[in-house]
Amino acid sequence: MLYGAIEAGGTKFVCAVSDENLDIKERVSIPTTVPEETMTAVFAFFDQHDVASIGVGSFGPIDVNKKSETYGYITSTPKLAWAHYNFLGALTERYDVPVAWTTDVNAAAYGELKKGAAVGKDSCLYITVGTGIGGGVVIDGKIINGYGHPEVGHILVRKHPEDTYGGACPYHGDCLEGVAAGPSLEQRHGIKGHELGAKHKAWDIEAYYLAQAIMSYTLILSPEMVVMGGGVMKQTQLFPLMRASFEKQMNGYVATPPLEDYIVPCGLGDNAGITGCLLLAIEEVN
C-alpha cells in the first residue's frame, strides 16, 4: 500500500509517496507559484501513483474547521493567488481517497512527536522561525483542533529595552513575527542574519523575544517539549541564550523539564513536515 503527502509551503511544495514504514518511494519539489501551475505539477506527480490516502500540511491561514463551509480552503493568506483556494476540494475531486488536512507546522509538530526530537512524548509544540514564525501543537498525541488552528507567531510581545525597530508584520507591526522572524534581523541591523556573527548582540534580542513567547506557550499549553526549526534556528548559539532568558523571565513560576531537554532543535530538520504528512495519510486509513 502506498500513501501520499504534500507539504505545501509558501515557497515550495514537497510531494512524496511512501509505504507504511515511511520508506519514501518518490519525492518531488515544486515551486509555489499560482494554483493552476503548482497544482498541475502536483497532479502530474500523484497521477503516477496509486495512493490509499493523502496527508496535506499547508501554509496558511487555512480553514481546518470541519463545521465550516470553507473547510479545506486556504483563507486570508497574503499570497493572493492562493487566497480562498479550495485546496482540499481540488484534491478530493481528482483523487477518490481520504485526505488528511492540517497546517504545515501542525504536520511538522506531529512528525517531530512521532519520529523526531519528541519521540516518546505525548505533547509538543513545534515552532519554525524563518521568513515568518509559525507553530504547530500536539497534545495527548493529537494535533489540537479548535475553531481554527494555532497562529502562535502573531502574539504580541514586550519590546526589548534596546530595540527601536518598529516591526515588519503587516497586521500587527511589532508582534513576535514582526520583531523576530528572519527579515526583522536584517532590517534591524542592516546585515542579513547569517552574516551577523554568533557573538552579535542581535542574538540576545532575538533570544529575548523567542524566550518570552515560549514562556507564553508554556503557561498556556504546558507542552512536554518545545521543538524549534526554520532557517533562523540554524544559529545554534540561540539555544543557550533562549534557555537563559526563559529562566529569567519565567522566574521559576511553573515546572518544566530541564531546559536543555525542553527547548530543543528539531530532530528531523527539513523532513519534519513531510514526515508528519505521511503519518497523517497512513493513519487516515489504518
Place this chain on the structure above:
Amino acid sequence: MLYGAIEAGGTKFVCAVSDENLDIKERVSIPTTVPEETMTAVFAFFDQHDVASIGVGSFGPIDVNKKSETYGYITSTPKLAWAHYNFLGALTERYDVPVAWTTDVNAAAYGELKKGAAVGKDSCLYITVGTGIGGGVVIDGKIINGYGHPEVGHILVRKHPEDTYGGACPYHGDCLEGVAAGPSLEQRHGIKGHELGAKHKAWDIEAYYLAQAIMSYTLILSPEMVVMGGGVMKQTQLFPLMRASFEKQMNGYVATPPLEDYIVPCGLGDNAGITGCLLLAIEEVN
C-alpha cells in the same frame, strides 16, 4: 449511585455529593485554612456518603503529570501550609475509590463546556479574573494534559500607555495577573474595583489587558469560546470593551466566531467548578 466532588479553592473548599444527573444531595462549604483542619472537615463530610468516585478541582499550581513522583500534590503555592501537600494521596488513602484530579479552573472549563455557556462546543477556554487570574482549557472535549497544567494568568503583557502601575505579581511584577487581577484595580486607582463606577477609565485599561491576553490565547489555542468568570467579570461593562479592544489588537488576522458569541460571561456562575468536578467523578467510573 452517588458521586463526590471537591472544588478546592484558595479561600474555601466546596464539597458536594450528587447522583448521575448532577442532582446535588448534599453540599458543604469549608474555609481553606491549613490541611489538617480543612481536610478533617472534608473527611467528616465524605465519611457520611458512600460515593463511587470523587472529582477534585484544586487551586494550584498542582502536579497533574501522571509520570511524576509528586502527581496529586499541590506544589509551589504561596499558601505555604499547602505547599507540597499530597492532596490526592490523602484522599485515596482514606477512600478506596477512583479520584479524578485537575485544577479548579480546568474543572470549571469542563463544567462550562458540558453544562454552561459552551454547551455544544468541543473546545473552550475558561478564565477567572478575581484576586488572581487563572484559566482552564478543554480541547476536543477533554481537559488538555501536557507536562503540567495551564497557568494562563501569568503571561507577560504590553503595558497600557497610560498605566504607570508597577504590578502586583510576586513572580513577574507586571504580568497579566499583576496588572489585571482584582487587587491591581484598587492599587492602581486607590478605590476598590466595585466602587469605581462603570464609566471609569480603569475599565478601558482592564479591558485592554484582558483583550490582549485573549488574543494570545486565541492565537495559541484557537478555542471555540472564551468563557469568563470571577469577581471582576461581574463588571459587565467589560465585555463590550474587551471585544472592541480584541478586534483592534487582533486586526482581523484570524477568524473567530462573532465576538458576542466568543468572549462571553460564564453560564454556571459560582457553580462551574463543582459541576465540572462532579462530571469528572461520574466519568471516572462510567
